[in-house]
Amino acid sequence: MVYKTVNPYTNELVKEYANVTDAQMEAALVQAYNRYQAWRRDNNLVQRKMQLHRVADLLRRDYDHYAQVITTDMGKLFSEAQGEVLLCADIADYFADKAEEFLAPQPLKTEKGEAYYLKQASGVIFAVEPWNFPFYQVMRVFAPNFMIGNPMLLKHASICPGSAQAFQDLINEAEIEAGAFTNLFASYDQVATAIADRRVSGVCLTGSERGGAAIAKIAGENLKKSSLELGGNDAFIILDDADMDEVAQVITPARLYNAGQVCTSSKRFIVTEKNYQRFVDDVVASFKMAKWGDPMDETTVVAPLSSAQAKKDVLAQIASAVENGAQVAFGNQAINHPGNFVMPTVLTDITKDNPLYNTEVFGPVAEIYCVKDEEAAIALANDSSYGLGGTVFSMNLDHAKAVAAKIETGMSFINSGWTSLPELPFGGIKNSGYGRELSQLGFNTFINEHLVFKPYQ
Numbered sequence: 367m368v369y370k371t372v373n374p375y376t377n378e379l380v381k382e383y384a385n386v387t388d389a390q391m392e393a394a395l396v397q398a399y400n401r402y403q404a405w406r407r408d409n410n411l412v413q414r415k416m417q418l419h420r421v422a423d424l425l426r427r428d429y430d431h432y433a434q435v436i437t438t439d440m441g442k443l444f445s446e447a448q449g450e451v452l453l454c455a456d457i458a459d460y461f462a463d464k465a466e467e468f469l470a471p472q473p474l475k476t477e478k479g480e481a482y483y484l485k486q487a488s489g490v491i492f493a494v495e496p497w498n499f500p501f502y503q504v505m506r507v508f509a510p511n512f513m514i515g516n517p518m519l520l521k522h523a524s525i526c527p528g529s530a531q532a533f534q535d536l537i538n539e540a541e542i543e544a545g546a547f548t549n550l551f552a553s554y555d556q557v558a559t560a561i562a563d564r565r566v567s568g569v570c571l572t573g574s575e576r577g578g579a580a581i582a583k584i585a586g587e588n589l590k591k592s593s594l595e596l597g598g599n600d601a602f603i604i605l606d607d608a609d610m611d612e613v614a615q616v617i618t619p620a621r622l623y624n625a626g627q628v629c630t631s632s633k634r635f636i637v638t639e640k641n642y643q644r645f646v647d648d649v650v651a652s653f654k655m656a657k658w659g660d661p662m663d664e665t666t667v668v669a670p671l672s673s674a675q676a677k678k679d680v681l682a683q684i685a686s687a688v689e690n691g692a693q694v695a696f697g698n699q700a701i702n703h704p705g706n707f708v709m710p711t712v713l714t715d716i717t718k719d720n721p722l723y724n725t726e727v728f729g730p731v732a733e734i735y736c737v738k739d740e741e742a743a744i745a746l747a748n749d750s751s752y753g754l755g756g757t758v759f760s761m762n763l764d765h766a767k768a769v770a771a772k773i774e775t776g777m778s779f780i781n782s783g784w785t786s787l788p789e790l791p792f793g794g795i796k797n798s799g800y801g802r803e804l805s806q807l808g809f810n811t812f813i814n815e816h817l818v819f820k821p822y823q
């Protein structure tokens with residue numbers, strides 16, 4: 367495993383980072399476990415809340431610096447990276463503000479005695495995180511677990527080590543005690559060894575199905591609790607009564623944000639016959655206007671993909687879709703630039719036997735499906751291995767909510783594209799994973815719900 371930053375806009379090597387040794391891994395485990403024990407003894411929640419607010423302040427003070435690190439690592443637009451850093455500050459503040467409420471003992475009703483459960487730390491958490499939101503993904507795990515008293519060990523994606531190091535520097539600058547958060551440039555084998563270690567009590571991964579299955583297998587074999595946030599092939603359903611002007615405003619952010627490398631990007635646009643042609647025209651018009659270029663330039667809309675391999679993979683998926691009968695309504699032309707650019711592409715006429723039909727494309731590709739009616743739209747949306755997010759457009763709110771309730775998914779957005787806020791739970795079902803992050807649901811993931819019961823005599 368080589369941890370290195372290769373700037374996706376220039377494809378030049380920026381910096382390579384040394385892997386941790388086994389001795390450093392062992393030292394990190396000792397330190398994290400000692401931190402867990404110390405927090406159990408001293409429960410200094412008030413201090414930790416102050417520290418987490420300090421993290422938020424530092425993020426807001428230095429957001430340009432962190433955004434620059436993120437953009438250099440994985441290529442997203444600088445403005446998007448700034449937004450990501452500010453969202454991390456909000457997440458930190460949210461969990462610091464909510465910690466006491468979320469950790470309060472919960473009374474239980476029983477006629478047999480007095481009962482309640484404590485909400486306690488469960489131990490060291492090992493987090494494996496992806497490159498597409500290099501700060502936000504880490505903060506989603508760090509902030510709640512820091513409040514609970516669960517130390518965190520991180521294995522970040524090998525293509526964004528600059529961000530991993532910057533997050534560690536942030537924690538150090540906030541004067542958070544050693545062991546609370548430790549970034550490790552670890553190999554897969556070292557990750558497996560750490561998960562199996564008795565000092566680690568839980569593991570979470572955000573990433574691909576392949577990565578999720580590998581980590582969940584190791585967790586299962588070692589009886590460790592796990593939580594997985596995996597890919598998605600989110601449906602964006604446009605009903606007969608959708609406001610098509612409103613829909614047109616959402617197309618670019620819903621599919622081209624972060625060059626389409628978002629798990630909850632709208633990937634399958636499902637449109638009833640009435641609005642189909644208008645929608646195809648609108649997507650083509652939006653994609654035509656989406657200027658690709660330097661992610662640091664504020665007029666750029668489409669950033670390079672995160673790596674040369676990612677570009678190769680997306681182009682191969684488009685080629686295979688076309689070989690299997692998909693029509694190119696726009697795009698799919700080579701971009702002559704050293705950066706990892708893929709031209710925004712619109713595909714139609716994707717049949718069920720097309721490999722694309724049930725595959726996530728992590729890039730700027732819109733797949734548009736025409737269906738005869740609402741029932742067919744719901745059936746197509748649900749005919750997927752994934753169930754992460756989804757969107758429903760209708761001017762009739764009750765109608766939109768009723769359709770959203772019929773979609774087999776973890777999150778539905780009505781008359782808007784995907785979003786993420788600290789107070790909203792994030793996660794999916796089916797091959798999109800299990801468990802939730804953010805909100806009180808996410809906070810509870812690695813809590814020990816400790817029952818205390820005193821029977822009546």
Ligand code: NAP
Nearest residue numbers: 495496522523524554557573574577580595596597598629
């Ligand atoms: P990936 O290959 O699974 O990588 C994610 C992380 O897992 C990286 O740190 C990777 O390390 C690590 N990893 C993979 N296999 C591993 C193993 N056997 N042992 C230890 N670590 C392992 O995912 P990706 O393709 O880069 O990321 C994109 C995927 O993430 C997409 O499918 C996307 O939809 C999903 N995603 C989901 C969410 C969500 O919340 N649901 C959010 C963002 C992204 P290396 O980099 O060293 O390989």
